[in-house]
Amino acid sequence: MIRLNSVQRWSLFVALVLWAIFVIFPLYWMVTTTFKLRADIYAGPALIPWVDFAPTLEHWARVVARxxxxxxxxxxxxxxxxxxxxxxxxxxxxxxxxxxxxxxxxxxxxxxxxxxxxxxxxxxxxxxxxxxxxxxxxxxxxxxxxxxxxxxxxxxxxxxxxxxxxxxxxxxxxxxxxxxxxxxxxxxxxxxxxxxxxxxxxxxxxxxxxxxxxxxxxxxxxxxxxxxxxxxxxxxxxxxxxxxxxxxxxxxxxxxxxxxxxxxxxxxxxxxxxxxxxxxxx
Amino acid sequence: MQKTALTRRTLLLPAVVILLGLSIFPLLFSLALSFGDWGLGRGVPYEWRGLSNYAALLADGRYRNAAFNTVLYVVITVSVQYILGLALAWGLFLRPPGGRIFRVFFIFPMMLAPVAVGYMWRLMFQSRIGAANFFLAALGFEPVRWLSARWFAMSVVMMAEIWQWTPFMFLFLYAALMNVPTSPIDAALVDGASGFQVFRHIVLPMLMPISIAVIMLRAVEAVKILDTVYVITHGGPGNTTESLTMYGYNVGLQYFNLGYAAAIAYTLLLVVVAIAVPVIIFIKKEVSYT
The missing domain is CATH 1.10.3720.10 (MetI-like)
Incomplete structure (x- = not known):
């Protein structure tokens, strides 16, 4: 089995985390969009609910109802x-x-x-x-x-x-x-x-x-x-x-x-x- | 004895009937269509036209453009998917911290509906509300109208394809890595080989047959590309980002020119066969040895 020293181990870890972020981010962006008011969607990169924007169920309610x-x-x-x-x-x-x-x-x-x-x-x-x-x-x-x-x-x-x-x-x-x-x-x-x-x-x-x-x-x-x-x-x-x-x-x-x-x-x-x-x- | 023969046939019969009726018959039907003209809905009966549809393809600039785009989509996305998938598989093979959790993250995109994935990336690159332009703005750049420019639009499609299908490469390469015998690796390490040398000279050659198989499997699927193009660019701007399947769909079901659409589809089929037949022969050989 190939053994890595701790520098290699952690740089590998960081590289894999970067890929994981690339995988997660678009999904996260889409899912959070469903909980943003229109104003927040147009305002800028609102990322974190309750911090950057106030989450709303408006779009979910409308889609299900209408x-x-x-x-x-x-x-x-x-x-x-x-x-x-x-x-x-x-x-x-x-x-x-x-x-x-x-x-x-x-x-x-x-x-x-x-x-x-x-x-x-x-x-x-x-x-x-x-x-x-x-x-x-x-x-x-x-x-x-x-x-x-x-x-x-x-x-x-x-x-x-x-x-x-x-x-x-x-x-x-x-x-x-x-x-x-x-x-x-x-x-x-x-x-x-x-x-x-x-x-x-x-x-x-x-x-x-x-x-x-x-x-x-x-x-x-x-x-x-x-x-x-x-x-x-x-x-x-x-x-x-x-x-x-x-x-x-x-x-x-x-x-x-x-x-x-x-x-x-x-x-x-x-x-x-x-x-x-x-x-x-x- | 007779009962055995009956059981035997009954087992295979439904599968054969379904495939003959819904796959082989349409295949031949399409071939006939491609040699003729049939105005469905206009009440025009089928008319034999020989090779005229295929001759028309040669002079059709929109067809050439779609064929060129399809080749670009396949070559670029499949090679990037392979390189990234291999890197990820090797990365996990080295047992980084948190390996098991990474695995789920690395696999799930391939399970999702391509239409939703395409839409997701369109949202990322939408010019007014997309994350890409927000980040560009944060860095002080002007917003880019990604989907209004041919090469940017194609890049977004390719990004979606790479996002979705790198997991496929990763999954199968990782499964293969797990079955690689460890003794040659250990022997090389004892002899003082570096991790990269082990990868380059021992692991990569052992992965060669599987690499060829996954690349070809992906290529066969990628040639049929439709969903992401349809959602992200809808072939636009103009028809500049159209793929062959999309062009065939437009000709057949928007303009109802079935003969011409079938000819387009058949050229696509020829490409698929040219990629798939060597792989099937190859896999068959592998199977017969085990």
Whole structure:
């Protein structure tokens, strides 16, 4: 292990603190803006509540009361996010489980090729797919609906979900299946009694990762929704360009958009990190 | 036996159906669109035009500008993200005081909605109420209208991208550093190597494969850049800061010229494939050895 003398140790510490400040400051600036009166926002760099400015809940109260749009967008984001994360985790989990437990042959594709084909869908630029999806959805009456969004997000998250679940199921030794089979367990019993309980941390991590991607997603929502089914990122982006920006209100909406993930990261940081880096670097 | 075969197929079927229907079919649909013209909403049926959309791209100054901007966004942001991410990972690897707390701070930006992040940086650089101009004023400088000048505006977009995605580089490089075998490091230290020499000659070469992978993964995502550009500059001033995805979006869904939009999108896809295929082959090779 490399040992640092105390000068090196503390200069490293200072450098890391500087980066932490760069990371925190814009967020702090935005969040404090939501609590400043307009006069304070224009007056100058007011940094510390109760010292530089008197905090107010005015903007929060107005956004919650006036913009029915925001509460509806929250519901849309939550429904599309939860439904698609559940579906992607479930369907991806099935594929991941199958690919670790059975031998497949689709034409010339074997298991590893199938897994890579599934994953490779993740790199396709949404702008390529979204125009035809828009046309298809118009025909099917799914434009500007939560169901349509949930379907698209399921597709969008499926590659990463299948890939993560594959990594987790791979870590469960196949010997466990074999010995259960010898003891007369059915496939269903092996799945529900052995594989699923052991994969539980992986299932939770996959679900969270999918939920995050769906919650933050922008381009599909931009093109496939216009009023009823608009999600939070869209409401934030729309405010900034339509009528002359109401900075304080947008700051509130942006804060609402990022708050859940900020909270999840602080509470479940390590689990989420484990999910994102599964099977990495070994 | 037959029941096994049925289970086996059922497991894979939903995933394959969804990807064929919503990914592969649109992909081919887009390809067909890019070779033709379809005025959606104007009641004009699809008409085959051969390569004319692609030929038009060559002469389109706005397209060239968007392509150039996209390359700039990708090259600058991804290289800065890598260098900073590597520095942070190495910094934490040296076990500074407060290491565990730093880790959370270094990771969370990548979890946040890019639209909100873009808006956050726009607020920082807004000319009347942004923190940047307040600090400039405190130092005695004139306020700058950041978002009204092309290069300043692009710098703000890049700053937001670097802020958001350096954590991605940090996260994966740090995870890889934690798995680096310690014995060569210790042996070099016993032989009197300095910390920097250990980093330069032992750790960096061991991180090479992972470095290539994370740089390419980031590049593949960065090429699609839309959210931050849309919120911070909306392509402006004029169309000078537009990215390819943004131009494709404008052509397809503002002007409803689907064929041309699909051609723009397909050129973007070619770039993505050119970056991604070597990486996928590379990762595949790595996987088959373990």
């Amino acid at each position: 913009y029915q749009q925001v509460t509806r967008a929250m519901a849309n984001s939550a429904v599309a996010g939860l439904a698609s994360a559940a579906a992607a985790t479930f369907i991806g989990g099935m594929a991941g489980y199958g690919l670790t437990r059975f031998q497949y042959k689709l034409g010339f594709l074997r298991n590893r090729d199938i897994a890579f084909w599934i994953l490779s869908n993740r790199v396709l630029p949404p702008i390529v797919l979204v125009l035809p999806i828009f046309i298809m959805f118009r025909t099917a009456g799914l434009v500007d609906s939560r169901a349509g969004l949930a379907i698209v997000y399921t597709m969008f998250n499926l590659p990463i979900a299948a890939w993560l679940m594959l990594e987790y199921f791979k870590q469960i030794p196949i010997d466990l299946d074999e010995s259960a089979k010898v003891d007369g367990a059915s496939y269903m019993q092996i799945l529900t009694r052995i594989a699923l309980p052991l994969a539980r941390p992986g299932i939770i991590a996959t679900f969270l990762v999918c939920l995050m991607f769906a919650w933050n997603e922008f381009i599909y929502a931009l093109i496939l929704t216009f009023s009823r089914a608009q999600t939070l990122p869209l409401v934030v982006a729309g405010q900034a360009t339509q009528h002359g920006p109401q900075w304080w209100d947008i700051a509130v909406m942006a804060t609402i958009t990022i708050a859940p993930l900020l909270l999840v990261t602080i509470l479940l940081g390590n689990r989420l990190i484990a999910g994102l880096t599964a099977g990495w670097g070994q």
